[in-house]
Amino acid sequence: MNKLEHNKQLKKEALFNTAFELFMTKGINKTTISDIVQKAGVAKGTFYLYFSDKYDVRNKLVSKKAGELFTKGYKELKATQITGTEDSVIYIIDYIINELQQDKALVTFIAKNLSWGIFRAALNTPIAAEENGLNFYDSFTNLIEENGDHFDNPEIMLFTIVELVGGTCHNCILYHEPLTMDEYKPFLYDTIHGIFQQHRKGMSSQSQ
Amino acid sequence: MNKLEHNKQLKKEALFNTAFELFMTKGINKTTISDIVQKAGVAKGTFYLYFSDKYDVRNKLVSKKAGELFTKGYKELKATQITGTEDSVIYIIDYIINELQQDKALVTFIAKNLSWGIFRAALNTPIAAEENGLNFYDSFTNLIEENGDHFDNPEIMLFTIVELVGGTCHNCILYHEPLTMDEYKPFLYDTIHGIFQQHRKGMSSQSQ
Amino acid sequence: MNKLEHNKQLKKEALFNTAFELFMTKGINKTTISDIVQKAGVAKGTFYLYFSDKYDVRNKLVSKKAGELFTKGYKELKATQITGTEDSVIYIIDYIINELQQDKALVTFIAKNLSWGIFRAALNTPIAAEENGLNFYDSFTNLIEENGDHFDNPEIMLFTIVELVGGTCHNCILYHEPLTMDEYKPFLYDTIHGIFQQHRKGMSSQSQ
Amino acid sequence: MNKLEHNKQLKKEALFNTAFELFMTKGINKTTISDIVQKAGVAKGTFYLYFSDKYDVRNKLVSKKAGELFTKGYKELKATQITGTEDSVIYIIDYIINELQQDKALVTFIAKNLSWGIFRAALNTPIAAEENGLNFYDSFTNLIEENGDHFDNPEIMLFTIVELVGGTCHNCILYHEPLTMDEYKPFLYDTIHGIFQQHRKGMSSQSQ
DNA sequence: AATGAATGAGGCTTCATTCAT
DNA sequence: TATGAATGAAGCCTCATTCAT
Numbered sequence: 001m002n003k004l005e006h007n008k009q010l011k012k013e014a015l016f017n018t019a020f021e022l023f024m025t026k027g028i029n030k031t032t033i034s035d036i037v038q039k040a041g042v043a044k045g046t047f048y049l050y051f052s053d054k055y056d057v058r059n060k061l062v063s064k065k066a067g068e069l070f071t072k073g074y075k076e077l078k079a080t081q082i083t084g085t086e087d088s089v090i091y092i093i094d095y096i097i098n099e100l101q102q103d104k105a106l107v108t109f110i111a112k113n114l115s116w117g118i119f120r121a122a123l124n125t126p127i128a129a130e131e132n133g134l135n136f137y138d139s140f141t142n143l144i145e146e147n148g149d150h151f152d153n154p155e156i157m158l159f160t161i162v163e164l165v166g167g168t169c170h171n172c173i174l175y176h177e178p179l180t181m182d183e184y185k186p187f188l189y190d191t192i193h194g195i196f197q198q199h200r201k202g203m204s205s206q207s208q
Numbered sequence: 209m210n211k212l213e214h215n216k217q218l219k220k221e222a223l224f225n226t227a228f229e230l231f232m233t234k235g236i237n238k239t240t241i242s243d244i245v246q247k248a249g250v251a252k253g254t255f256y257l258y259f260s261d262k263y264d265v266r267n268k269l270v271s272k273k274a275g276e277l278f279t280k281g282y283k284e285l286k287a288t289q290i291t292g293t294e295d296s297v298i299y300i301i302d303y304i305i306n307e308l309q310q311d312k313a314l315v316t317f318i319a320k321n322l323s324w325g326i327f328r329a330a331l332n333t334p335i336a337a338e339e340n341g342l343n344f345y346d347s348f349t350n351l352i353e354e355n356g357d358h359f360d361n362p363e364i365m366l367f368t369i370v371e372l373v374g375g376t377c378h379n380c381i382l383y384h385e386p387l388t389m390d391e392y393k394p395f396l397y398d399t400i401h402g403i404f405q406q407h408r409k410g411m412s413s414q415s416q
Numbered sequence: 417m418n419k420l421e422h423n424k425q426l427k428k429e430a431l432f433n434t435a436f437e438l439f440m441t442k443g444i445n446k447t448t449i450s451d452i453v454q455k456a457g458v459a460k461g462t463f464y465l466y467f468s469d470k471y472d473v474r475n476k477l478v479s480k481k482a483g484e485l486f487t488k489g490y491k492e493l494k495a496t497q498i499t500g501t502e503d504s505v506i507y508i509i510d511y512i513i514n515e516l517q518q519d520k521a522l523v524t525f526i527a528k529n530l531s532w533g534i535f536r537a538a539l540n541t542p543i544a545a546e547e548n549g550l551n552f553y554d555s556f557t558n559l560i561e562e563n564g565d566h567f568d569n570p571e572i573m574l575f576t577i578v579e580l581v582g583g584t585c586h587n588c589i590l591y592h593e594p595l596t597m598d599e600y601k602p603f604l605y606d607t608i609h610g611i612f613q614q615h616r617k618g619m620s621s622q623s624q
Numbered sequence: 625m626n627k628l629e630h631n632k633q634l635k636k637e638a639l640f641n642t643a644f645e646l647f648m649t650k651g652i653n654k655t656t657i658s659d660i661v662q663k664a665g666v667a668k669g670t671f672y673l674y675f676s677d678k679y680d681v682r683n684k685l686v687s688k689k690a691g692e693l694f695t696k697g698y699k700e701l702k703a704t705q706i707t708g709t710e711d712s713v714i715y716i717i718d719y720i721i722n723e724l725q726q727d728k729a730l731v732t733f734i735a736k737n738l739s740w741g742i743f744r745a746a747l748n749t750p751i752a753a754e755e756n757g758l759n760f761y762d763s764f765t766n767l768i769e770e771n772g773d774h775f776d777n778p779e780i781m782l783f784t785i786v787e788l789v790g791g792t793c794h795n796c797i798l799y800h801e802p803l804t805m806d807e808y809k810p811f812l813y814d815t816i817h818g819i820f821q822q823h824r825k826g827m828s829s830q831s832q
Numbered sequence: 833a834a835t836g837a838a839t840g841a842g843g844c845t846t847c848a849t850t851c852a853t
Numbered sequence: 854t855a856t857g858a859a860t861g862a863a864g865c866c867t868c869a870t871t872c873a874t
Contacts, residue, residue, distance in 0.1 A: 242843075532802060591740060669857070
C-alpha cells in the first residue's frame, strides 16, 4: 500500500522531470507525449492518469521552476549579512539572473510561459518546508516592515520590477541584444533603485 | 507584364493578410496552412511560392505590425503641439497602448513573438513614404537633439522602456493583473520619467 | 495475452500480404501506403507500427518470396528420384522458371529488387520447419558432398549461375526477347552445364 | 533561323545533359522536373516542348549511354593488335567493366533500366560517324566472319554473355558481393570462353 | 493502477502539368 | 518558341487519445 502509493508518486515524478528535460532541450512544441513516456519508462496511458495534456504539465512546471528560483535566491540571501529592502531584492534578482545565465533553455521556458497569474502562484508557494510555510510574497512584506520601509503599493512596485527584469533579461541573456547581461546589469539595478524611489515617494496620491 | 507582377503581389498580400487574421483569431498553433490558403482563395502550392512556412509569415507580420504601430503613433504626435522628449515618447506609448487595448489578439501576437532583434528591425523601417525614409529610431534621435537633450546611452534607455512597457502592458491588458491598464498607466508613466532621469544623470560613469 | 500477440501478428501479416498484392498489380512506385492500409483494413498509423516505409516492406517481401521459390523447388526435387548435383540444380532452376512464367509480376518484382546480398539472406532462410532448419545453401553443400563432387569455389559458381539465370529469364519471360523462355531453356541449361565443368576443372589455380 | 534552330538544340542538349547528371547523383525517383529545368537554366514549360516526362528522358539516356560505352570500347579495340573473336569480345567487355568501375552511378542507372530491347537499340546505333554508320551488331558479325568463325546462334550467344556480364558486374562493382570485380574477372572471362565453346560446338541441333 | 496496440484525423509539403502572356 | 506563376491532387507521416486487457 505504502509502497504502491510510493510507486504511483515515482511515476508521476518521472513524467514530470522527463517532461521538463525534454521541454528544455526540444521545446514544448516539438516534445510529444510519446517522447515523454518513452524516456520516463512508463506506458502511454499512464501519462493520462496524472496529466490532462502536455500544457497541463507545462503550467505546473513553470510555476514550480519559477518558485524554486525564488526559494534558492531567498535562502542565499539569508546566508548573507545583507539588510535593507532594496539591497535584499537586488541580491535576489542578481542571484536569479546568474542562475538563468547558466541555463538559457530555462530562460526561454519561463519567459514564454510566465504570466503574472502563474507568477503570483509561484510567489505564494511556500518557500521551504523548514520555514513554516512562509512564501515569497510574505517574506517580501516582512522585509519591508523589518526595515521600517513604507511603500504605498508594494505589489505594483514588485510587478513593475518583475516585468522589467523579465523582459530585459530575456533579451540580454539569449540574444545579447542590445548588450550582454553583464553589461546591462548596472543600468538595470539603477533603474530598479529608481522604481523604489518612485514608490517610496508615494504614487498613490497621483494614481487616481 | 505589369499586370502579371501586380497579380503576384495581390496573391502575396492576400496570403499575408489572411494569415494575420487567422493568427489573431485562432492563434498560430491552431492556424494551418490549409486554413490560410482556403480563406485567401489561392491554391496550397501558391503559399509555398511566397513563404517557407507559417513561421516565416509570422516573423514578417510581427515586424510589420510593430512598425505600423510606431508609424501611426508618430504621425499622431506630429499632429499635436507636444514638444519635449519625454512628453513625446510618452505620447507615442500612450497612443500605442490605447491601440493595443482595443486589439487584445495583437497584444498576444506581438508580445509572444517580439524579440529586441525583430523590434529593432521594425524601428529601422521607414516610418512613411512621405517622410523621406525617416525611421523611428532616427526620429527618436532627432527628437532628443531638437530638445537639446542629452542621454549617454539612448539605445539602452529605449530598450529599458520598451521592455518595461511590453511586459507590463501584456499583463494589464490581457489579464487585468495585478491591475487594469488604465489603473497602471500613472505608475508606468511615472516609472518612465524615472528612467529618463536616470539616463540624463549619466549612467555611463558607473556602467563599467 | 496470447490473443493479443496473435492479433498483432494478424495485422502485420495482412499488411504484408496486401502490400505484396498491390506491388504485383500496380508496381511499387504507384502503390501508396494509403492503398495498402485501406485494402488491408487497418488504420494508417498501424502501418508505421510494423514497417518504416514501403521500401522496408519491399525488401522483406523480396527476400521472403525468393526464399519461398527455393523452398518449393527443393521440396519438389525431394519428391523425385533425381540424383547428381547438376541435374538437381537444373531441376530446381527449371521448377522456379516454370513458376515465374506463370507470374510475370513476380519476375519484375524479384528481378528489379534482388541484390546478391538480399539473395544470400534468402538462401540462408530455413527451407522448412520440418527440415530442422536446413537452408538452401546448406542443402546445396550437402548435395555436392553426397554426389562426391568437388568444386573449388561453389559460392562463385552459384553466383554466376544465379545471375545468368536471373538476367536471361527476366528478358525471356517478360519480353520474349531475343527468344521465348521455352526456346531459350536448352541454351541456358547447356551454358549451366558448361559452368559446372569450368568449376569442376578448378578455376582457383588461375584465379590469381 | 539557323541560329534559332541552333538555340533550340542547345536547350534540348542542356536538358538532356542536366537530367543525366541529376539521375546519376540523386537517382531518377528523387530527381524532379523542377530540378532539371532549374539546373539547365530553362523554363519549366520548355521541358515539355522536348520531352513528354522524365521517363522519356531516361529511356533516351540509357540507350545513348550504353551505346557510347560500346563505341568507346570498339574504338579502343581497333587501336590494338588484337584479333580473334573471343579475345576481341573480351577486350571490349573488359574495357566497359573498367569504365563502369569508375562510375558506380552509371552502373545502377544502366543496370536498373536496361532491357534487352533498349539494349538492342543501342547495339544498332551507328558506332561512329567516320565508320559509315557501322553499328556494333554489324561489327560483331564482321568480326566473326573475318576470323573464319562460325556460331549457329550468334545473337543468343551474345544475349547470354551480355546478361551474365550485366548481372554479375552489377553486384561485384556496387556491393563487392560475393567478391570484388577484380577478383571475379578471371572467373567471368573463363565462363565466357565456355559460352563461346558451347556455341561453336553447335547448339542448334539440340535446341529444338 | 497500468499497459501499449490501434486509431484516423489532419498536418505539411511536393511536383507534374497547364496556360495566359 | 519560351516563359514561369499557379494549381491542387496526392503522398507521407505524426501524434493525441482511447480502450480492451
